Amino acid sequence: AQKVTQAQTEISVVEKEDVTLDCVYETRDTTYYLFWYKQPPSGELVFLIRRNSFDEQNEISGRYSWNFQKSTSSFNFTITASQVVDSAVYFCALSEAQNTGTASKLTFGTGTRLQVTL
Amino acid sequence: NAGVTQTPKFQVLKTGQSMTLQCAQDMNHEYMSWYRQDPGMGLRLIHYSVGAGITDQGEVPNGYNVSRSTTEDFPLRLLSAAPSQTSVYFCASSYPSGRAWNTGELFFGEGSRLTVL
Numbered sequence: 211a212q213k214v215t216q217a218q219t220e221i222s223v224v225e226k227e228d229v230t231l232d233c234v235y236e237t238r239d240t241t242y243y244l245f246w247y248k249q250p251p252s253g254e255l256v257f258l259i260r261r262n263s264f265d266e267q268n269e270i271s272g273r274y275s276w277n278f279q280k281s282t283s284s285f286n287f288t289i290t291a292s293q294v295v296d297s298a299v300y301f302c303a304l305s306e307a308q309n310t311g312t313a314s315k316l317t318f319g320t321g322t323r324l325q326v327t328l
Numbered sequence: 329n330a331g332v333t334q335t336p337k338f339q340v341l342k343t344g345q346s347m348t349l350q351c352a353q354d355m356n357h358e359y360m361s362w363y364r365q366d367p368g369m370g371l372r373l374i375h376y377s378v379g380a381g382i383t384d385q386g387e388v389p390n391g392y393n394v395s396r397s398t399t400e401d402f403p404l405r406l407l408s409a410a411p412s413q414t415s416v417y418f419c420a421s422s423y424p425s426g427r428a429w430n431t432g433e434l435f436f437g438e439g440s441r442l443t444v445l
Contacts, residue, residue, distance in 0.1 A: 214370075216370075219368075245433075245434075247434075253416070253438065253439050254436065254438055254439070255418065255420075255434075255436040257433045257434070257435075260433060301370060301371065314359045314361070314376075314420075314422035314423075314434055315361070315373065315376055315386070316371075316373070316434060317373075317387075318363075318370040318371040318372070319370055320368055320369060320370040321370050
């Protein structure tokens with residue numbers, strides 16, 4: 211069975227600090243996808259990134275960066291120079307890709323609530 | 329584009345009542361799913377569908393029914409509501425994984441907050 215662990219329940223930082231959100235996953239599949247979603251206080255879920263299991267390159271998008279390491283089964287998310295607007299719950303998710311049609315069947319972690327204050 | 333539309337956004341039920349949460353998408357997505365979100369438990373998959381006429385159970389299917397008669401609609405039925413079904417429900421859609429243009433992204437509705445007394 212697949213499992214996603216986000217051990218950090220809540221993180222508080224002061225604006226402009228860097229913060230890393232941890233994600234550790236378990237799967238028996240050799241092909242899989244990893245995701246990060248953001249849930250701001252308004253409640254909607256916003257897609258941030260998708261990474262497949264064959265692509266271990268780190269990715270940077272503005273102040274966001276992701277570090278995927280298969281050796282440690284981790285897919286960590288770093289926000290550089292955090293801002294108040296980054297305050298949200300962040301979810302890491304894993305999907306099975308072996309079966310065509312069900313790669314969108316995501317298993318989510320329990321989420322990390324990030325609070326950024328002035 | 330409306331994207332994924334869920335109705336109602338809020339609902340209060342009494343134990344034993346039945347109701348249907350509606351979900352419609354206008355993106356011609358083949359894959360649709362329902363999740364529930366509970367504090368400290370993340371999102372858990374209830375049921376999903378890979379196309380019209382095809383549904384399957386997720387992690388927490390008990391107490392819920394679904395059907396998929398059209399590509400656009402994927403209603404979630406609570407047969408006899410229980411307080412344990414108090415939750416926020418999200419409908420999500422996507423293309424199947426086999427499509428070259430599919431990024432694997434799930435498109436979520438805004439959520440439906442259900443309280444069962």
